[in-house]
Amino acid sequence: MAGPIKVLMAKPGFDAHNWGATVVSMALRDAGMEVIYIGMQEPEYIVEVAVQEDVDVVGLSLLSSTYTKLIPKITRLLREKGAADILIIAGGIFLPDDVDLLKEAGVDEAFLPGAKLEVIVDYVEKNARRKKAPVL
C-alpha cells in the first residue's frame, strides 16, 4: 500500500487533558504521517470518522478512569463496522494492571506516562499496516 500512514487521534468522552494527545499527534506528523486530530468526541463519532477516513491507525488518549469502559467500547464498535484491521494504540494514565485488560479488549499497544515519543513513532511505523490483508 502506498502513501503516508493515516492516523486518527481522539479523546473519547469528556476528558479535557489534551497535552499527551497533541504531542503524540505532532510527533507522528513530523515523522511523515497524516494525522487527523479531533479532540474530545463520543465513541460512535470516533468510529465513524475512522471508517470514513479509512485510517490505518486509531490513537486514543485518556487521563481519566473512563478508559476501562470507553476504549473497549470503541474497539468493539470498530470490529462491528468491519474495521478490525485498524491498528489501535492507547495512551494515558492507566493502572499498570489494566494494560492487559485493554489488550484483551483489542488494543494493540498501550503507552503509559513517561513513554518516549520516539518509541511510539517507531511502533506505529512498524505496525500501522500489519493487520491489513496483504496486497497481492
Next chain:
Amino acid sequence: MSAPKVNSKKFKERKETFTTNSEIPVKRIYLSEDIKDLNYERDLGLPGEPPYTRGIYPTMYRGRLWTIRQFSGLETPEETNKRFRYEYENGITGFAIAMDNLSLSGNDPDHPLAEAELGAGGVNISNLQDMETIFEGFSIDKISAAVIQMITTTCPHTAMYFALAEKRGVKLSELDGTTEGDPVSMGGCGPFPDSFPPRQLCRLGVDLVEWCTQNVPKWHAVSFTSYNYRETGINAYQEIAGLFAAAIDYIEEELRRGRVPIDKFVLNFAFHLSAHNDFFEEVAKYRAARRMWYKIMKDRYEVTNPESLKFRFHVQTAGSTHTYQQPLNNITRVAYQILAAALGGAQSIHANSFDEAICNPTEQSVLIAIRTQQIAQMESNIANVVDPLGGSYYIEWLTNEVEQKAWEYLRKIEEQGGWLAAVESGWLFKERREAQQKHAQKLKNNELNIVGVNCYEMEKEPYQFEVYKQYESKAYEIQRAKLERLKKERHNQEVERALARIARDTEKGENVMPAVMEAVRAYATVGEICNVWRKMYGKWDQNII
C-alpha cells in the same frame, strides 16, 4: 557594584545559560543595579496599600492564615459528604467541589456516556437534591464553599448552591463563597463534544456576575482560572496575561450592558492561579499579578473603590508537574509549591494529593496534602512576616520581568481581538500546541529534568501505596436510579414552565438567573437546563489549527 569576576576555569558553570521555567534568562547573581529604577512607593508600597505588590492586607497571615481549601469530590454526593466530613475533621477551612466530567459537561446520569463518565474525576451533581446531600450536616452560613465547574454549567450549578442556601434559611445577601465558572480554561482545554459556542458561554457567565452583584454581593460569581490554562503547557507570564485578558472581556461586556457599575461588579471577581515548579518565578508571578490588576483597575478603568483594586486569589499546586512514576515524590513537589504560593501572598491554597497523577485521591493521600499545608502554617514560621522575599534583588528584578512580559503577551492577545476572539479563531490553541511541543523537545534533550521521568528513573516502582479504583464503584447505577425517582416525584409541570422561561429570557437577552433559580428550585437537572441552550445556541465547532 557589578558582578564579581571569577576564575572561569576553577568555577566553571554547569550550563551555558540558566533560565526560568518561562525561559527568562537569569544571571548568576543580582545586585542593587538590577533594580536601580525601582521606586518603593510607586512599585511596591506597604501591604494593604497600592499597588499591593507586597500583599492586599496590612497584616496578611499574621491576621488570618490562608484558607486550606481542598478541591474534592467523589462519585456520589453521599461519598463526597463523607469525604468532606473527613477533611473538615482534619482541619480544612474551605471547601471546593470537584465534579465529575459528566456534570461539568452539563449532562445527566441518563446520558449515553454516563455509564463511563459518571463519577470520573469528581462527584456527580445533576440537581438540587445532590447539592443537598453533599452539604448534609454542614452549616453553610459558617463555611466557605467554592462550586467548581467549567463555564458550561456556571449558572445551573451555582443556582443549586443558592437554592440550598435558601432552603436552609440563609439569606443570599449574606452568602459567602465562590463560583469557578471560568472563561480562561476555554483557551486551553477545548470544548466538550456537545458544548455550545464560547461567546454564548461567556454571556451566561456575565449574567451570573451581574445577578450576584445585585443579589448575592459577597459571592465571587466568577473565579478567573488560569490554573487549567497553565496546565496545558503555557508559561508563567502567559498564565497571568491570559487571566487578565479574560477578565477584561468580562468587564467590557458588563460595561457594554451598563446594568451594574464596575466598582461593584469587580468585587464579585476572584482568581485561581497555578503553583508551578519554578519557585522564585512563581512568587514573582503572584506579586506581578497584584501590581498588574491594580494598574488595570486604576489606569485602564479608573476604578476608585480600594477594594476593587485588590487582587484576591486562590492557588492550586500544579497537577501537570506531578509524576506517575515514583508518585510519593509528588508530596515534596507539593510542599515547595505551597511554599511559593504562601510567600506569594495567596488567600487560599489547595494542595494536590500525591496520587492524583494516577487516580482519585485516597483518604490517606488527602490527609498528607492537608497536613503538608498545616505543617507550613504551624511549624515553618513563614506566616510571621509579610512578603518576606520582598526587597530581594532577584525577586524584585524577576517580578518586574514577569510583569513586563505579561503586559507584552496581554497586548498580543488583545491584538487578536481579546480573549474570546483568540479562543474562537483558534489562536490560543496554536499557542498552547507550540508550548506543548517545546516542552516535549526540552524533555527529550534533557534541557528539562523531571525526577523519575528523564533522570533518576527506576525500573521497578519503589513505593507501596493504595490505589483508588473509581471504575469499581456503583455510582452510575445509584445516581441513575435517584434521577429516575426524582423525575417521578417532582412537579414536572413546574419544571417545564421554568425551562420554557429560561428559553424565553435567554432569547430576549434578559438575565437568565431568575429563570434558572426557578428551574433549579423545581429540581430541574443540569442536563435539562443546558439542553435548552444547546437547542438555541447549537454546537461550538472548534477551530483547531
